[in-house]
Amino acid sequence: MKKKIVQVMAVLGGILVIAGLYFTMVKAGLPYQDPTPEMVAQYERDMGIGMVLLLAGLGIGIFCFVYTVICFLRKKTKSGAINFFKKC
16 A cells, blocks of 8 residues: 555656656746746746655655665565665
8 A cells, every 4th residue: 555655646746746847847948038026936837846756756756766765675684774764
């Protein structure tokens, strides 16, 4: 059951990274040369949304990677030296 949850979280992290890249690269894009205040506000809003989504996706992805490595190491150690999780 936990393995399924980690897989779903990894997919969610990937979707968030893709959405963050979309907002950062496509929606915000390059800043305008002589923008109006409305254009600056829209650029900053889109860039902020993109960065939040990107960092959230990367955080979830790193968590899933670390969890998978810990479970793998725990299965390799017969003595149970790594006891962070009871069942992986």
